[in-house]
Each structure stands twice: as structure tokens, then as C-alpha cells.
Amino acid sequence: METVKSIGIDAGSTTLKIVGVNEKGKILFSIVEDADPKVEEQTERVLNKLKENYDIESSKIVATGYGSNLIKADKKVTEITCHAKGIYEYFKTGGTAVDIGGQDNKVILISKNGKVIDFIMNDKCASGTGRFLENTAWRLKIPTEKMAELALNSDGEVKISSTCAVFAESEVISHLSRGQKLEHVIKGLHRAMVKRITSMIYAVGFNPPLMLSGGVAKNKAVVKMLEEELGEKPMIPENPQIMGAFGAALIGLSQ
Amino acid sequence: MDVKDKIKYIFSYKIAGKLLIELNTKKAFKNFKPPKNWRTDILAPPLRTGVYTKEIIAKHYLEGRYVSGVKPVAWVTSGAPIEILKALGFYILYPENHGALCGARKVALEISEEAEKKGYSIDICSYARTDIGATLSKKTPVGKLPKPDLLLCCTNICQTVLYWYRVLAEYYKVPLIVIDTPFVYDEAKKHDIEYVKKQLEASIEVSEKVAGKSLSFSKLKEVVRLSKMAAELWLEIMNANKNKPAPISVFDQFIHMAPIVEKRGDPETVDFYSKMLDEIRERIKNGIGAVKNERKRVLWDNLPIWYKIRFLSEFLAENGVSVVASTYTNAWGELAPMMDIERPIESMAKTYVYPILNRGTGHKLKTMETMVKEFDLDGAILHSDRSCKPYSVGQMDQRLKLLNELGVAALLLEADHNDPRAFADEQIKSRLKAFMEMMD
Ligand code: SF4
Numbered sequence: 001m002e003t004v005k006s007i008g009i010d011a012g013s014t015t016l017k018i019v020g021v022n023e024k025g026k027i028l029f030s031i032v033e034d035a036d037p038k039v040e041e042q043t044e045r046v047l048n049k050l051k052e053n054y055d056i057e058s059s060k061i062v063a064t065g066y067g068s069n070l071i072k073a074d075k076k077v078t079e080i081t082c083h084a085k086g087i088y089e090y091f092k093t094g095g096t097a098v099d100i101g102g103q104d105n106k107v108i109l110i111s112k113n114g115k116v117i118d119f120i121m122n123d124k125c126a127s128g129t130g131r132f133l134e135n136t137a138w139r140l141k142i143p144t145e146k147m148a149e150l151a152l153n154s155d156g157e158v159k160i161s162s163t164c165a166v167f168a169e170s171e172v173i174s175h176l177s178r179g180q181k182l183e184h185v186i187k188g189l190h191r192a193m194v195k196r197i198t199s200m201i202y203a204v205g206f207n208p209p210l211m212l213s214g215g216v217a218k219n220k221a222v223v224k225m226l227e228e229e230l231g232e233k234p235m236i237p238e239n240p241q242i243m244g245a246f247g248a249a250l251i252g253l254s255q
Numbered sequence: 256m257d258v259k260d261k262i263k264y265i266f267s268y269k270i271a272g273k274l275l276i277e278l279n280t281k282k283a284f285k286n287f288k289p290p291k292n293w294r295t296d297i298l299a300p301p302l303r304t305g306v307y308t309k310e311i312i313a314k315h316y317l318e319g320r321y322v323s324g325v326k327p328v329a330w331v332t333s334g335a336p337i338e339i340l341k342a343l344g345f346y347i348l349y350p351e352n353h354g355a356l357c358g359a360r361k362v363a364l365e366i367s368e369e370a371e372k373k374g375y376s377i378d379i380c381s382y383a384r385t386d387i388g389a390t391l392s393k394k395t396p397v398g399k400l401p402k403p404d405l406l407l408c409c410t411n412i413c414q415t416v417l418y419w420y421r422v423l424a425e426y427y428k429v430p431l432i433v434i435d436t437p438f439v440y441d442e443a444k445k446h447d448i449e450y451v452k453k454q455l456e457a458s459i460e461v462s463e464k465v466a467g468k469s470l471s472f473s474k475l476k477e478v479v480r481l482s483k484m485a486a487e488l489w490l491e492i493m494n495a496n497k498n499k500p501a502p503i504s505v506f507d508q509f510i511h512m513a514p515i516v517e518k519r520g521d522p523e524t525v526d527f528y529s530k531m532l533d534e535i536r537e538r539i540k541n542g543i544g545a546v547k548n549e550r551k552r553v554l555w556d557n558l559p560i561w562y563k564i565r566f567l568s569e570f571l572a573e574n575g576v577s578v579v580a581s582t583y584t585n586a587w588g589e590l591a592p593m594m595d596i597e598r599p600i601e602s603m604a605k606t607y608v609y610p611i612l613n614r615g616t617g618h619k620l621k622t623m624e625t626m627v628k629e630f631d632l633d634g635a636i637l638h639s640d641r642s643c644k645p646y647s648v649g650q651m652d653q654r655l656k657l658l659n660e661l662g663v664a665a666l667l668l669e670a671d672h673n674d675p676r677a678f679a680d681e682q683i684k685s686r687l688k689a690f691m692e693m694m695d
Contacts, residue, residue, distance in 0.1 A: 066681055080689035116693045118658055120667075121686060203651065205659075 008248025011067025014102030086247030128196030358561025490588030500544020550575030616649030
């Protein structure tokens, strides 16, 4: 049984991410689940299951994310510090880290030696987050994964002017009812979301390279449009959702 | 003056009320100890002289309950030139301070909803909503507010006050004096000051009429002198925080600034701040800091978040972060040197043109930059106040400049000074924590 030196838990608003590393910081396992309302029980269940395959008796546990208060851990660190750590260690470079999550976006400026220089998060508003697309997908009864495909293959684009997730949804409906093509509207919706993200990036000052994480980094249309808007190809980790938990696990190593 | 009113005033306020309050203060001072749930593990005990803050404010609002018909009553904006009214013997009420008190006692929301029910938009400044709500519903934690006989509105803080005071004037059917202060981009022009001076002179006649007596110039000079003295002491109290550790946090200042706003020009206010300064000097001598383990020093920009003062103070202190300087509390001290006892009206015109909110955003940036250097700060928290547009405009750029040019951590914190609906607990905590981790 392999010994897990440190475990990072990122209890986000929509998903729970758990990563275990060995003493060298190598990822031994990573788990991503939809978040239960009772995140403390969910975490315990996952950890118990892990015991079947890993030795986690002496693992350090570092928690981050909105649910971190409910989790038993050796240390609690904010998502900003964890994401910065995870991304920096993954890519071994400073730059601009952009994490697009379910309800939260963060833009973090990371220095050459991995320090957080500045950060910004969306305040009190889900515009530009995963929710922005999910809302409309749900309303149109299209699977969220399909949204990106539609946008990518679209030969046109309708301008969505509202950045509010709720208003954008009704704007989409009204465009459709006026006979606009579905894929044009969906592409426009992606554009509105990306513009919201780029404005956050500009608010802290863009410093290449651009490093993406969070569930939405899997959305190819968002990635492509970000590249168009910023003129910079984003770097994306293999599993973008676990960067916060990875960073948390790494922080545990130095405990 | 109604004789019955006068008797009630003398008995309930001047004799019984005052005596009771003073006795309580004496007792509180003698047996001084921190409140039960005070976090003595992370914070120094509250200032002992703070019992006098309570006394001054308690007396002020108690007098307000009985003052109608005895003294003329004026309601004024926080940046209003009150010296003339003071010299004429007015009882002066600051709706903004009353609003802050409602905020700190956590009743501002309930009261502003009274205004919202009548159609006042949620987008109006929460002070205005609290005051209009209190006016319409008569709800207040201080028992009763005296009706105004005169309203004095000075536009040196914002334009909201202009519309707000027009509402009050219509509701109470009393005269409204508006002192219009031209915006100062760099330096005020000579004609700007002249323009304000003329308005001040013109206001004398209206105020005299309401007061039923004429202005004594020597009394005015005395009020200006006391006003200046109190402001200078306040400035000195704030500057004491250049010491390490800082003896008094900005959260303490938020509480103890009430007299410099509300009771400026009174001799008691001068005595009070001089006592407070003594206690602070004592703290410095003994190396006592407001935050027990002061590791990082930061500034606060914009209004306090009245309903979360305790929470914020403890949350930051737990991590050894002391808030030692603020543009807000500074506003009531920085202009003191401009007051000239020999030329009261003219110097008032100048003083009241220069408040921070009546100046360009570059000035505020400069103020913060100076604070970073003089107070040796590690970071800045810029409260982006949903209510107060004039204070919040420019903060995006100011934040970036502090970060990039001075290399201090800087955080924009979105909330509202009096409306708890604009405060998201978890979000605020996570941003503040990340900000603190960034400074480490
Ligand atoms: S808008 Fe700002 S300056 Fe004006 S009354 Fe409200 S808090 Fe004061």
C-alpha cells in the first residue's frame, strides 16, 4: 500500500476535489465529485474508501474552498493561495492564473518565484462563472458538454449584451424566439462570458503566460475565445479541476 | 419658548438625566473592565477613556429628546460648516451619525426598509434610507429624534445629500440652507473660496431668524477655536499610530470619532480628546498595541462597515493584522490647520471646500501613499461601498497603483457601510484571508 504524505481537499460550491501526493509531491490519486450539501460526511466517506488502497493514517490534511470550515483538517488555506501553489508547481512558471469555477472566478497574478502578487474574484455575482452557461443549458435542455461543441461549430454569432446570468438567460430565449439560430446564440453566450473573464484579467493587469484551471477550462469554446481575446494561447493542466486541491496537498508537505 | 418644555428639559436632561449618565460614567471608569466577550487573547482592552465617548453620545441624544421648544434644532450633513449654528446656540443633529449608530446597533436595515416601503430605491445611499426611514416611521434606537427647525446641507461630500435634504425640507416644512462647494481638482481657485464665503455669509441671516437672535462674532471665534483644538487633538491621536505597535486601531477610531463629528466646537470635546491622548501616550510608553501580536499593519479606505466592526476587527487581529490608518477618520483631522480663529468665515470657506470627498481621486491616492510611508504599512483594504459612490470611485486604479508603485498588498472589499444585505460573510472572509496570506 502506498503511503500518502499529504491530502488536499478543495470543497467548492459545486464540486468536491481531493488529491493525494507522496513526499515528492507526485499525485497519487485525484477525485472529483459533485458536492453534497453535507460536505463533511461526503469527505469522510471518500477518505474511508481511500483507505482500502492507500495508507493515509499519517497524511497531513489541508482544506480549502467554501466548505473547508466544515472539514477536519490540519490546516485551512484560501483557494487563492492553493490555486497559485498548484498552478505554479504544475507549470513551474509565474504568470496569470485564471480559475473558472462553478460560482467563483479567480484571477491570480503569480510572481516568478511563485508568490501571489495580486488576485481578484467575482463579487456577489455569478456572471462569467460556470453557472452562467449551466443556467441556459438547463433552460434549453441541452447537456452542458454539448454547449461548447455547438459554439465551436457555429458559423455566426449573436451579440448577448447582458452579463447578468439571469438576464442573459432571458436574452437568449428572446433571440431564439425571434428566429436566431441556436448555435449562433450559444456562441454569443460564450463570448459574453469570456468578455466578463477578460475584464477581470485586465483589472489585475494581464501578465503572460495565461494558465487556466477550474471545470470550465474543459470547455473548448471558452478556451478558444480566451485565446482570441487575449492573443495568448492558454496553458491547461491535464486535469484542470484539481489544481486547488493539488496546491493544498503540496502546502501540506511543508507542514 | 414653551415654559412646560423648558421645565421638562431642565429636569429630565439638565438635572436628572445628566447626573445619572455622569454617575454611570464615573462608576464605569472606576471599575473599568473589558466587556464580557472581549477577545483579550488577541486585542488590548478597550480604551478606558472610551467610557466618555459613551457619555458624550448618551448626553447628546438625551438632550435631543427634550430639546424641542427649548433650543433651535438643526439637522446637518457630516461635512457641514456648523460653527455659525453652534455660536447661535443650535442643538445640532447629524442624521449620518444617527444612521451609523443604527448600523452599529444592527437596526439600520429594519429602519431603511421603512423608506423602501414608501418607494425609496435600494440604490440610494443607506444613510439617506436610514434617515428617511427613521423620519417616516419614528423608529430609532435613541428614543426620539428632535424635529428640525432648520436644515443645513453642504455638498462637499456628495450630491445625494442635496436631494435627501430636499425631501426633509418638504416633509418638515422648514428652511433649508444649501452650501454649494465647487469640486477641487488640484487647488481651489480664489473665486471658489469667495463663492463659498458669500454663501456662508448669506446663511447667517436665515440661521439668525430661526434662532431668534443675532450672531455674536466673538462667540463664533470661540467655537472655531474649540473646533480647531479638538480636530488637532484628533489628528494627534491618529498620528500616534505611527508607533509600533499601534496603540489604537482604526476600528477603535471609528467608535471614538463620534464626538469630533457631532460635538465639534464644544469645550467638553477638547477635554475628552486630550484625556484620550494621555491614555494613548501611556500605552505607547508601556508598549501596548491595540492588536496583541501586531505582525502586519494596514490601512482602511472608505466608510466603516458599521454592522461588522467587531467581526472585522477580530478576524484581522486573529492573524496579527492591525488596521492603523484610515482615510475616513483622517478626514476629521486633516483640515484642522486650515481653520483660522482670526478670520473665521473666510477660513471656514476654505476648510469646507477641501474635504477628501470634494477633491480629485489623485488626492486620495496621495493621502494613502503618504500613509503607507509614514505609518510603515504592509497593505491596504479598500472598502468599495455600494452606497457611497464618491468615496468608491477611483478605487480600482488606486488599488493597482498602491500595489504596483508601492509594492503593498491591496484588496478591494465589496460591501456597504449600513446595508447588511450587501455583505456576504463567506466571500468577505475568503478575500480577507487570501489578502492576509498574500502579505505573509
Ligand atoms: S453617498 Fe457617501 S458621502 Fe453621501 S451621504 Fe452617503 S455615505 Fe455620505
